[in-house]
Amino acid sequence: MGFSKGVFLILYLFLFFFNHSFSSLGLSSKELSEIPINFLKFAKKSEVFDWMVGIRRKLHENPELGYEEFETSKLIREELDKMGISYKYPVAVTGVIGSIGSGKPPFVAIRADMDALPIQEKVEWDHKSKNPGKMHACGHDAHVAMLLGAAKILQENHKLIKGTVLLVFQPAEEGGGGAKKMIDAGALENVEAIFGLHVASHVPLAEVESRSGPLLAGSGFFESVISGKGGHAAIPQHSIDPILAASNVIVSLQHLVSREADPLDSQVVTVAKFQGGGAFNVIPDYVTIGGTFRAFSKESLIQLKQRIEEVIMGQAAVQRCNATVNFFSNEKPLFPPSVNDKDLHKLFQKVAGNMFGSDGVKDMQPLMGSEDFAFYQEVIPGYFFFLGMKDETMKQNPLPHSPYFRLSEDGLPYGAAMHASLVVRYLLEYQMEIPVVTVDSHDEL
Incomplete structure (x- = not known):
């Protein structure tokens, strides 16, 4: 049956x-x-x-x-x-x-x-x-x-x-x-x-x-405040220049893609924000930079995030500056x-x-x-x-x-x-x- x-x-x-x-x-x-x-x-x-x-x-x-x-x-x-x-x-x-x-x-x-x-x-x-x-x-x-x-x-x-x-x-x-x-x-x-x-x-x-x-790529956002010591532009030896430190950070961040990423693994790191100072003859106390990083795999995104923080902190220290890094984990989560x-x-x-x-x-x-x-x-x-x-x-x-x-x-x-x-x-x-x-x-x- x-x-x-x-x-x-x-x-x-x-x-x-x-x-x-x-x-x-x-x-x-x-x-x-x-x-x-x-x-x-x-x-x-x-x-x-x-x-x-x-x-x-x-x-x-x-x-x-x-x-x-x-x-x-x-x-x-x-x-x-x-x-x-x-x-x-x-x-x-x-x-x-x-x-x-x-x-x-x-x-x-x-x-x-x-x-x-x-x-x-x-x-x-x-x-x-x-x-x-x-x-x-x-x-x-x-x-x-x-x-x-x-x-x-x-x-x-x-x-x-x-x-x-x-x-x-x-x-x-x-x-x-x-x-x-x-x-x-x-x-x-x-x-x-x-x-x-x-x-x-x-x-x-x-x-x-x-x-x-x-x-479409996954993406994340970052922002960093790089702090030094402000002073007169004519006597830079008495200051700690955060603009110089931020400039070195930006150049070094580009090496993450050109020298650390697999050329067949498409990645982007872009600094789209640079704010600081307000006068032609004053070195500011701090500057703020920020931007985005992108990749087609979560593993690459996590690697970029880690290296972005390491580069910012390291390059700031080389120039005698302090730095904080924010990845907006709550407001701007890592996009897959x-x-x-x-x-x-x-x-x-x-x-x-x-x-x-x-x-x-x-x-x-x-x-x-x-x-x-x-x-x-x-x-x-x-x-x-x-x-x-x-x-x-x-x-x-x-x-x-x-x-x-x-x-x-x-x-x-x-x-x-x-x-x-x-x-x-x-x-x-x-x-x-x-x-x-x-x-x-x-x-x-």
Whole structure:
């Protein structure tokens, strides 16, 4: 009797995998391939497009720094309320997690970061930043608008959601480790996979770029105060010059990459901050330097961190100075490298190919930039890609973190539709990979 039940189960599974397709879920292969196209058509409707543009411009006018995104978060919650989408708030100070679908497994997530940068905008247009010294110079305003756009698409097509989609609106990506705090607050509980995107102002519209495996470097930040003894510049023998010590430190830090790192292991150490003094004829008591270090492995990051501290302390001592080194372990945690899951890459290629065609899906080389999306990828399979939003009206397209940063709002529908398509297709294919087989306790054969 047990043998008969086993034979029945094997035959059932065989028939499921070879004679059943997505038609068992009400969709043919052709209909599956049309999901991204249909979602894009919906996102391009004038009322949907104008709504996303309006959200993006409101956010651009009112940028907020990490963990200060209270008005941004309020706008997001108001829009989710209008769509009838439930959410959790606050998560990690200002974060919001929306939920669409059955509320039951499988769970998949899509993420947008919300924070701006401490940059004074120099682009003159009707929606210029109204907050002095703050600017959405990295496109996070567009990220929020596109995730809300995806929410609208998903809510309109909720019958296609075979599980639950979580909408992760995250604070403090710009060095604040907001993703880590979201994880610590339970944002990824029961989540099987997560997707994220970033605008690319140098990539043409209707194109996306990504790769399987290592995509972005891990990174850390450091700051050092080098203290000496101030005095008159005309009699340096009576002073201990911290500027000279800091200069030797900076030169020596460059040797960490050029002489200690494996040439095949890409690494960067950059000193981007040097502050001290204020007069042409006065040697200051101290100077402050700071910067970033980056690599594609945690081991290399840890090694760089150790050597940066040793070099700073040692070179300062050579020049008779004292030094302190701060790696911002709480405020700015060590970011791990971003590594794209290979199976999710295959899904991305299918979905993006359906939407953009093969010519619009580009493979890219790894970048030394970093993203705290990597914290999610350390915990669960994750996938991150770049969306073309080049403003063709500009002769030059400044890269992110520039006071002249611009993007084309015509790219908003593509990002919204990609977000929605990826999670819907993921959930549909998840159902195929894990069929639910029920066998009665008694044998019917």
